[in-house]
Amino acid sequence: MTDTLTQTSAPLPDSPDAPTRAPRTRRRLDGGNGGTNWWLTILIAVCSLTVLIPLYFTVVTALKTPDQLGGTGFELPTSIRWENFADAYQLTNFPRALMNTALITVGAVFLTLLTNSLVAYAIARNMHKKFFKGLYFYFLAAIFVPFPIIMLPVVKETALLGLDTPVGLILLYTVYGLSFNIFIFVAYINSIPVELEEAARLDGASTWMVFWRVIFPLLSPMNATVGILTCVWAWNDFLLPLVVLSDPTAQTLPLAQFIFQGQFNTNYPVAFASYLMALAPLLVVYVIAQKWVVSGVTRGSVK
């Protein structure tokens, strides 16, 4: 993989009159890339098939009738059965699960962005004070606490407090994301010059106003990062809804798949149609906003 780096080296100065014509020719040949490595492109393309084949498999299986399932399963369907989706839609009560998941995800993202950035701001700007520095490390230490140790007690607690609901889940995602989010928000806020806030304060803005009018808008790149991470987490999470939610009508999409799997495990095409419907919403969002999602996650890591 690494020896491809050789290809990136400068063009060979083979003849004295080459520089005048060579650049144009090269640009036409490989789009101005300065030497595309086709072998590596092919290798990467083959590797990308490992990602695409299981997805292809999910799609074709969801379109088949049960009697077409023999063989390797990679064959294209001979006749398409769209009713698989209608069946899955009804069996898993898809619209309800979708609504629950969407509600929890949107709620978690909003509450996380509004509160976690605020806490991080207060900590970042008062890091010289013992209290805030202590808080910073208190929150950070929680990154090392695995969820299974909280799992049993928090179920008791949420049941006791009436938080065994989608609203409770929103709160839990906001709280459990706090550690990591504070870590990346604080790093980012430290890079924002304090002078900007001081100018606003001179104009008579209160600390709250400074945060909402000056700091929060400047945080947009980090808000995008935290928003994407929280969204993917809350949408796909299985364990927390499994243990916390007590009302069966509050089921999320992954939870509905789990229960569906237990009840109708023989009809694979319908099961796959149901998987596809559960995976589709986030996949569609990702395809549309791909560039944005990738750069969002990247930014979080560069900090």
Place this chain on the structure above:
Amino acid sequence: MSSTLTRAKTPAAASTTPARARSSIARTPRTFYWMVVPAVVIFFGLHTIPVLSGMFFSLTNYAGYGTWDLVGFSNYINLFQDDRVLNSYGFTFGFAIVSTLLVNVIALAIALGLNSKIKFQAAFRGVFFIPYVLAILIIGYVFNYLFANSFPAIFTALGLPGLSGNLLASPDFAWIGIVITTVWQAAAFNVILYLAGLQTISADLYEAAAIDGASGWRRFRSITFPLIGAYFTINMVLSFKSFLQVFDQIVALTAGGPGTSTESIALVIFRGGFQGGEYGYQMANAVVYLFVIIIVSFLQLRILQRREASFS
């Protein structure tokens, strides 16, 4: 309001105007306290209290319902004689070590490929990142079917009857299926992180190395790898920690089976705690697990950080 400036900029001036300084110190921080105190209270309530109450109940024989008595450290002593628990630690660590190494090696290789002069770079990057947005539970169900039906059919057709069994039905090899599924899903996120790291390396360094006649492997070893050392450390620590908590894909692939051969620590805590009436006992398990994760994370950080380099 502008008096806050005195606090921030000229602490020396505070002594000359004590009244103003005191009022600003009293006022501005109060707003900051209001910003954090509700969060601290809720965090303490929903995170720290469960941890503390869990630690307390690990010293009891609480079943999850009914009455309980303090039993001292007997839960902890029993843990070390419980084959099911010991087996789950063995499985979880083996799984996490293999998966962490594979995910990081594969993700780094893909990121290196994506970072070099290839065609359709953006499209390939988009493809490799897809698994990140897919729920591992559902991916697990898809792979479950692949392992049970498709792969055996393919191997039979290829004339390899030795491989035509269901991988997940074998007590010795089911863990490999879990590793494959996990790596498929988790590599995506690490690819993006490594790619971010690779893009911070200046092309000048490679050009200088090329002039010195360094080979591709030599350049990777002497430039690329040391410079993305911080990313390597973070990725190793975070993926190892998250793989030690493996749960979803096991539920979807093997449900801990065959027998209890692929039961992870999280699954044992879940089953024993919720279904087996072992609340106190599994909390002891969870406390041990917490300390194991903390120790392992710190060891990893110490060992890996020594390898990092920075040219600045």
